[in-house]
Amino acid sequence: MSVVQEDERDVAAFPGQRPPRASVGSHRVEEEVFGKAYDPKTVRRIWAYVKPYRLKIYLSVAAVLVFTATQLAIPLIIGNAIDTGLVAGGDPAALTWAVGAFAIAVLFNFAASWVQETQVGQVAEHVLFDMRRAMFAQLQAVSLSYMDKTEVGRLMSRLQGDVNSMQEFLETSVISVGDLVLLFGIVAVLLSLDPWLGLLTLITMPVLFIIRIFWLPPAKRAFWAAHETNSLTAGAMAEGINGVRTVQNLDRQKVNFDLYDDKAYHNLRTQLTGSKYAQVMVPIVDSLTGISMATVVVVGGAMVLNGNLQVGVIVAFLFYIQRFFDPIRSLTMQYSIMQRAMTSGRRIIEVMDLPTVIEDKPGAISLTGAMDGSVEFRDVVFGYDPKRPVLKNVSFKVNPGETVAVIGPTGSGKTSAMALVHRFYEVQSGAVVVGGHDVRDITQESLGEQVAMVLQEPFLFTGTIFENIRYNKASATRDDVIAAAKAVGAHDFIARFANGYDTMLEQRGSNLSLGQRQLLSFARALVADAKILVLDEATANIDSYTERQIQKALEILLAGRTGMVIAHRLATIRGADRIIVLQNGEKIEEGNHDQLMELGGLYSKLYNMNYSSFDDIPDEMVAQANAKAAST
């Protein structure tokens, strides 16, 4: 441990201060957000998702252009009207023309904004959902060795946060096109109305631009710090809520309150700094606007006085100045959005490019219920790390209809063997043969239909009990589901719920006991009606009453099926037709109970220790048994 001695002194010197080993929530937000603003590779890949909607994009860009044009036209129309007819005793016809032109511009403006906003908004939503779906579909095929290593939370932030920042980018980028056009349009119009006055007025524009360039980096840091401290404070709060029982249990309330106060207070400071940075631009923009207006009034006014300029031009100028700085503001903001989107885009592509390792061979055959249901391991070598095999040349055969118990100490390779039957991973050498076919020659989907699996930790989905038992077996009727539940002995407790089979399981069945969840997962396997059942018996301690029910259910589940059971309970092992003992990735014993007892090897030694479960036997006793077995 690396706590320096100084901490302890500190503690002594400042009683009542923060303890050295305490924190609430985590200290940093992991993900980096700002990167390159433009990365052609990412853009190309993302464009593939935008491409199907490109016509809509073109249409909305066109609409944006029209919209910008009307924005540019309106001040001109007004200025022009003033100059052509708006003097006392002027020509009413000119005014009528001007109002007509105004009305047309407004109609175009209305239509263009409608088209642009509906198109852009919907395309962005569509692209968002398409990308998310593509990622989700990819994750369904990604090899399990990747999924084993990756946290669900990390993937979820790909599927949500990153996709959202892409959406934001799409929405704003079309609008930026309009901003860019508006910016150049205003410059062009002002210069063409009067080059001299135009230049003088526009001087403030580069000034603002330069100010913003200097302002942006520290401002961005301030905004990011505010965002970061905010989510850290929120994280600490969520932890306080989720862990409240432990907090009260260990009487940590006071310490936590102070630590949380530190976090919240720090957040307050960064938020205030962020506000300062955001608001400091207001007087700058207002002052620059004021300078431009004053310039127009003084210089333009003088020109009007001298008869060099018409007053309508001044009015138009004043209108433009009001809108002058909007595009600069949004364009500089767009830069950050782009940076963020590129980073997100890169991460999204990472997910899309994840290796799928296990794919169906071209021409893979479909396994049907007509196959015999045998399982055979032929010299299987397998390891998650190729240099360290978990299974070493393991061979055995499970005959149709037979139940084989696979036993062995932790790390013997039992669980890996089970995963291979389902081809969750690829063998390094040798072959796993199901129903007479190498699993690599069979489509994964049909393999899944013929091999049902019950995992050690029952996993249920949010939904009704009925939906959970039926899962993806769409052909199963309600009667099938009830029959399965009755067979495994789950019917009684299900029927006790007010809504019976339609009872909603909250949060993956947290309203059920572990034993009950186990029974439901048995029922699910029964409904799947596969020829082969692979089962990893639960090790966790379930109360003895439920335990017995599970044993009975297991018998029913295995009846008429080929069974491969990673067994922990003696009762299950005794009930098997054959027992395979694995140790350190090798098969060391095989035979039925009586044969193995006669053999006098590891199995018989362990059995004679009279524990109800092999897992209950302390390690050192296993080692003893091993030594004894080796010596005989």
Added chain:
Amino acid sequence: MITLKAGRERSRGDARDHVAAAHAGIGMGPLKRISLYSLRHPFQASLAIGATIVASILQLSIPRLLGQAIDQTQTVLSVAGEGAQEALIWTAAILLLVSVARGGFTLVQNYFSESVGHHVGYELRLAFYDKVQRLSYSYHDRVHSGDLITIGLLDLDGLRMFFATGLVRTVLLAVLIGVGAWMLLSTDLLLGFLALSFVPFVAWRSSVAQLTLRATWLILQEKLSVLTRVMEENLGGIRVVRAFSGQKFELRKFDVASTDALELAHQRVMVRVKNTSMMTFSFFVAMGLVLWVGGNKVIAGEISVGTLASFLTFMTILQMPVRQLGLMVNSYARASTCGERFYAFLDAPVEIEDKPEAVPLEISKGVLRFEDVHFTYPGASVPTLNGISFEAHAGQTIGIVGAPGSGKSTLAHLIPRFYDVTAGRVTLDGQDVRDVTLASLRRSVAVVQQDTFLFTTTIENNIAYGDPWAKDRKIERAAESAQLHNYIMGLPAAYDTVVGERGVSLSGGQRQRLSIARSLVLKPAVMVFDDSTAAIDAGTEHRIRSAIRRFASDRVTMIIAHRLSSLMHADTILFLEDGRIVERGSHEELLALGGKYRALYDLQTRPTDDLEAAQ
């Protein structure tokens, strides 16, 4: 890494004051309560409001000045002379001054209204956090943690922003629209009416749009959370999905949830577009009317061009704030609903607290007594515990067995007062647990729970959770006793390895061992293992037991377990059934008794088939 400034620069009292202040005003409506609370920062609040008034009046004067400038250029055409140029320069100077001043006042307005919001947010967060920690188990049993997080994040946000988005904006709009209307109407009644004609329409549309968007936003959130759940469960249960070849099925589930959300998102886009387009359109129609009618007035010589121009610029200035009227209405609606939920939480009664005259617990001999304890969960009709009496002395181990639901955990939870007894009493060295301070009680009683919550921090900090001042050696010893030390040393950063939601994930057994280590650090007078070794294999459990036996002489140990091997060494075993002790005695005594304990023992030690054969 964020460096936290130690709290020395602030006095700790502040935080407690904020908490107390947030609780004030019980019984008030949420809007009134939050408004008064925001005014706890009178200096900032009045600066914000004052600046708002000045800034909007300055803003309104800009069109006037522009119109004046235009008229000055016009009049000189006929009069001509030096005076006109001078007048223009004056107007320009005032214009510049007003613009700069307006900018300055807007800065003050925005900054201080945000600042009030941030301060209020900070203070309410403290009050919220404090309350979460104070409310007892029975409250947390009732209320879902997700709902609490929503209150603490979203509802609190809706409340804290009310000052800026509701109150200040109300002042802003009132001044802008009120003074603006007066200025326009007093200049030219008809033109004024036309110029303002878009205001009620836009105000109405924007309010409707905001309220619709808010309502659909809530539904959208729900739909998106369904989508999130589908994705999360799929990824979490990926082995089940693959085992059943459920990929296509899962994609269909995803599509249903996704399309559902997409449709609503589309609808929302349409609501937004329809309203913004209509608002812009109505604004331009009004502008066209002003141009037409005003133009005719200019031709007729009734008003000057400058006046017309000032009307038109007035309108552009009014346009944005009027559009924000919807946001203001929304802010009221949001603050009101959020406030109701937030204050309901803040005002919730705390069921278990220190009595005013509570004194610290004093441990002398270390005797735990249950005296005819009865307990019924709030809202339940059947009592969970029904007359439990027993006594345990330091150095003794009490084992508790019974079927699920027999009241084992409940019994344990009464000792550190997670719940209060309904009748009877629990005493430690003769002191009723309800008469001593919670802090002293919970330091003396450690309950190792079935589910271990890991905090996102290092293993070291997790073990030292109850005693964050603990020395290295103490933490290591606790980990050694819990048979976790060797595993920790094998981790990349050993004791500094971060665990929890964002760190290394531990197996069920490892978590339970960490939880045991966490309790051992406290050196409690009573230590309860609440089925906390279920995921630990028997061998390791045995080693843990021998390791802690050395320190067990001055504490009462209580073990609740399904596995009889976990508790058969206990001095006394209590067999619970329906909240009553039906058998009690040592393992040998109970076996000899041949009752329920014996039956359970037989069930566990002999395989099912043998048993059934025997029957």
